[in-house]
Amino acid sequence: MxxxxxxxxxxxxxxxxxxxxxxxxxxxxxxxxxxxxxxxxxxxxxxxxxxxxxxxxxxxxxxxxxxxxxxxxxxxxxxxxxxxxxxxxxxxxxxxxxxxxxxxxxxxxxxxxxxxxxxxxxxxxxxxxxxxxxxxxxxNRLVLPVKDRYVRLVSKFPKLLQRVNLGYIASYLGTTLPTLSKIRSEVCAQISSNDLSADATPSLSIRSVT
Known part of the structure; x- marks a missing residue:
């Protein structure tokens, strides 16, 4: 326990x-x-x-x-x-x-x-x-776009994506699965870009959100 x-x-x-x-x-x-x-x-x-x-x-x-x-x-x-x-x-x-x-x-x-x-x-x-x-x-639902809410969610609960169907997460965020799949791809691409450039200033990556 x-x-x-x-x-x-x-x-x-x-x-x-x-x-x-x-x-x-x-x-x-x-x-x-x-x-x-x-x-x-x-x-x-x-x-x-x-x-x-x-x-x-x-x-x-x-x-x-x-x-x-x-x-x-x-x-x-x-x-x-x-x-x-x-x-x-x-x-x-x-x-x-x-x-x-x-x-x-x-x-x-x-x-x-x-x-x-x-x-x-x-x-x-x-x-x-x-x-x-x-x-x-x-x-957050009232003032933030879905992309920001997604990043905050996976920043707070980083293992969630490994254990939960993406459709359930889309539902939780109040969006559709196709929209969230696109957002997820954009965030992953941005993280990869930040990793390749040490001087880059991340604006919306999982690791930079507080």
Missing amino acids: DNIIRRIRSFYPMSDEALQILVSCLKQHTFPAKTKLINAGKFDRQVYFIEEGITRSFIIHDGREITTWFSAEGDATCGSWDLYRNQKGFEYVETLEETIAFSISINALNKLYTQHIDIANWMRVLQQENFLWLQEMHI
């Missing part, structure tokens, strides 16, 4: 005692690729922590799947409406490769919040970070 523990402590310095209590409540699963962990329109009262593997969150609109999020090693994934409102949600979560995950029921997690301040504070900080990332993503 190294990836999960490392991520927990990257957000909050949880005590060994609280961490041991949290871990003791987790149940291990191994899911094949294309397993739906969360289903729209159904109660899914579980939170999943990913030790190995990757998942995709998506909605279905007018018969078309629209990717909303990716979760990988150390991340948590769940139905937001289940977690916060105790209501059926509208998102699906499926594994994109064989995934080892640990689950805890939302009821059990809520009980831990009331009993252990470290666990409550860890989740508070985790949700703060998720909110800030969602806010950044929303603003």
Whole structure:
């Protein structure tokens, strides 16, 4: 459970005692690729922590799947409406490769919040970070062209392209697969050009974006 523990402590310095209590409540699963962990329109009262593997969150609109999020090693994934409102949600979560995950029921997690301040504070900080990332993503969609958003995404998550279908990434960025394929080729060509010229000043390369 190294990836999960490392991520927990990257957000909050949880005590060994609280961490041991949290871990003791987790149940291990191994899911094949294309397993739906969360289903729209159904109660899914579980939170999943990913030790190995990757998942995709998506909605279905007018018969078309629209990717909303990716979760990988150390991340948590769940139905937001289940977690916060105790209501059926509208998102699906499926594994994109064989995934080892640990689950805890939302009821059990809520009980831990009331009993252990470290666990409550860890989740508070985790949700703060998720909110800030969602806010950044929303603003970027409003003000940045697709190419800039693509570069920022692969800069922040450099291994994503190796593990996720490009069509899913196009959907996440709000563009089409042909458009993203063209953008990807342009970015790769620009990186190659920068590598060939030590004096070149990269304006939009994966390595230059902060």
